[in-house]
Amino acid sequence: MNDLSPRVYKEILRLDLGYFAQLCFCELNPQAAFLPNWHIEVIAAKLAAVRAGRIRRLIINLPPRHLKSLLASIAFPAWCLGHDPSAQILCVSYAQDLADKLARDCRSIMMSPWYRLFFVPHGMQAQPSLFASGRLRRPEAMTRAAGGNLLALSLATAVSVAAQAADEIKSGKWEFTTQMQLPGAVQSAPSGQAAGGNAPMTRIACIDAANPIPAEAQCKVDQVDRRGSLVTWAMTCNSPRGEIHSAGSARYAGNTMEGTVTARVPGPNGQPVDAPGHIAGRYLAPCDAK
Numbered sequence: 001m002n003d004l005s006p007r008v009y010k011e012i013l014r015l016d017l018g019y020f021a022q023l024c025f026c027e028l029n030p031q032a033a034f035l036p037n038w039h040i041e042v043i044a045a046k047l048a049a050v051r052a053g054r055i056r057r058l059i060i061n062l063p064p065r066h067l068k069s070l071l072a073s074i075a076f077p078a079w080c081l082g083h084d085p086s087a088q089i090l091c092v093s094y095a096q097d098l099a100d101k102l103a104r105d106c107r108s109i110m111m112s113p114w115y116r117l118f119f120v121p122h123g124m125q126a127q128p129s130l131f132a133s134g135r136l137r138r139p140e141a142m143t144r145a146a147g148g149n150l151l152a153l154s155l156a157t158a159v160s161v162a163a164q165a166a167d168e169i170k171s172g173k174w175e176f177t178t179q180m181q182l183p184g185a186v187q188s189a190p191s192g193q194a195a196g197g198n199a200p201m202t203r204i205a206c207i208d209a210a211n212p213i214p215a216e217a218q219c220k221v222d223q224v225d226r227r228g229s230l231v232t233w234a235m236t237c238n239s240p241r242g243e244i245h246s247a248g249s250a251r252y253a254g255n256t257m258e259g260t261v262t263a264r265v266p267g268p269n270g271q272p273v274d275a276p277g278h279i280a281g282r283y284l285a286p287c288d289a290k
Contacts, residue, residue, distance in 0.1 A: 011260045012249040018044035021075035041228040073102045078109045082119030169252045171208035173284045180277035206287035241266040257281030
C-alpha cells in the first residue's frame with residue numbers, strides 16, 4: 001500500500017479491521033515485529049461481519065498467543081466505537097487483572113493520535129476525562145468485567161478458524177453498486193465513470209479470485225492486491241473531462257462485498273478534486289457458460 005495517497009490509506013484502515021488490528025499491535029508492541037498470517041484475516045473478517053449484523057453468534061477457538069485478545073477485545077471494540085460512538089459493548093474475561101489490562105490497552109489505542117485522526121471527524125470525541133486510570137469508563141460505550149469467558153459480543157454458531165484457510169472470493173456473477181460523493185462543482189461529470197454523479201451506479205460482472213474487481217470498458221485496472229478476501233486496487237478511467245484515477249479497498253464475505261473508493265476527478269478549473277465513495281456487491285448466480 002506504499003503507493004496509496006494518505007487519504008486512501010486512512011480510509012482502508014477505517015474500513016478494514018485486519019489492517020487496523022495490525023496498527024494496534026504496532027502501537028502496543030513497538031519492539032515486536034508483526035507477523036501476518038491467514039488466521040488473522042479470517043478472525044478480522046468474522047468480527048467485521050458481527051459488526052455488520054451478518055453474524056450474530058461467534059466463537060473463536062485458537063491456542064494462546066495467536067492474537068485473539070488483541071483482535072476481539074482491543075482492536076474490535078476500538079474499531080466499532082470509532083465508527084459508532086453510541087455502540088454498547090460488553091467484554092468479559094476470566095480475571096479482573098486481565099480485564100483491566102485489556103481496558104488499558106483499548107484506551108491507549110483510542111487515545112493515540114492516529115486513532116483520533118481516523119475517527120474523531122466521524123464523531124468520536126476521545127477526551128482524557130472520559131477514561132479512568134485503570135479502566136475504560138464510558139457507560140454508553142463499553143463495560144468490562146471479570147468472571148466468565150472472553151467475548152460477550154455474541155456467541156454460538158461456532159466458527160472453527162483452524163478449519164478455514166481464508167475467506168475466499170466466490171466466483172460467479174455479481175451485482176456491484178457504486179456511489180460517489182462529488183462536490184457540487186463537478187457533479188456534471190458523465191455517469192458510468194469511476195466518479196460519475198452522486199446517483200448510484202450499478203453494473204453486473206463475472207468475477208473470480210484472479211479478477212476480483214469489475215471494470216468498465218473505458219477503464220483499466222492498474223494494480224490489484226489480494227490478501228484472502230481483502231482486495232485493494234488502483235484504476236484509471238477515461239472521460240470527456242480527462243483521466244480519472246481511483247483507488248479502493250473492499251472485502252468479500254460470502255455472498256456480499258463492501259468497500260470504499262476514492263477517485264481523483266478533473267475539476268472545473270483543471271484542478272483535480274478527490275471524491276470519496278462506497279461500493280457494495282452481492283452474488284447473483286454462476287456465470288453463464290461461454
